[in-house]
Amino acid sequence: MSPRSARLARLSRSVTFSACHRLHSKSLSDEENLKLFGKCNNPNGHGHNYKAQILLSDSCCQVTNLRVLPLQIDPVSGMVMNLTDLKEYMQEAIMEPLDHKNLDKDVPYFSEVVSTTENVAVFIWDNLQRLLPRGILYKVEVHETEQNVVVYKGEETIVK
Numbered sequence: 001m002s003p004r005s006a007r008l009a010r011l012s013r014s015v016t017f018s019a020c021h022r023l024h025s026k027s028l029s030d031e032e033n034l035k036l037f038g039k040c041n042n043p044n045g046h047g048h049n050y051k052a053q054i055l056l057s058d059s060c061c062q063v064t065n066l067r068v069l070p071l072q073i074d075p076v077s078g079m080v081m082n083l084t085d086l087k088e089y090m091q092e093a094i095m096e097p098l099d100h101k102n103l104d105k106d107v108p109y110f111s112e113v114v115s116t117t118e119n120v121a122v123f124i125w126d127n128l129q130r131l132l133p134r135g136i137l138y139k140v141e142v143h144e145t146e147q148n149v150v151v152y153k154g155e156e157t158i159v160k
């Protein structure tokens with residue numbers, strides 16, 4: 001490595017949390033909810049062992065559609081970011097609000113928002129954005145089951 005260059009890397013960390021929920025939309029009738037969500041609309045709810053995986057990268061360049069760049073490994077600390085700090089951010093943004101919770105009843109966000117995995121990923125993204133240095137959160141991946149995975153990268157669009 002030349003003395004003037006710096007190595008770049010992406011950083012990832014995952015946590016697992018347990019939560020229960022029921023898929024039910026306040027915008028639909030009971031019949032419509034049952035038709036749309038089937039067994040997942042059961043009023044007794046059901047539980048999951050979720051896994052949330054976070055990827056940090058230099059996401060500032062996303063707005064200009066440039067390639068997403070890794071982050072610089074600080075030559076002094078040898079780290080992109082201290083994983084101990086990332087652990088604390090994920091504790092506050094994910095574990096404290098969601099672990100061992102009834103998503104629909106215990107988490108105010110989901111009183112008006114359907115607790116799908118898509119919306120859990122958005123909730124985690126928004127929480128982490130408030131804590132992490134600007135522009136380094138690149139991807140939130142939420143595994144609801146082994147088979148069902150949502151990837152959210154902060155994209156949004158305008159709906160009429």
Ligand SMILES: Nc1nc2c(c(=O)[nH]1)N=C([C@H](O)[C@H](O)COP(=O)(O)OP(=O)(O)OP(=O)(O)O)CN2
Binds near residue numbers: 023040144145146148
């Ligand atoms: N787009 C989405 N669709 C569904 C979601 C979701 O979050 N986003 N969630 C559900 C239910 O919550 C449900 O828990 C899914 O359970 P299930 O179908 O049992 O899950 P698997 O596919 O992993 O189970 P199998 O073992 O394959 O039956 C439904 N839809």
Ligand SMILES: [Zn+2]
Binds near residue numbers: 021046047
């Ligand atoms: Zn579910």
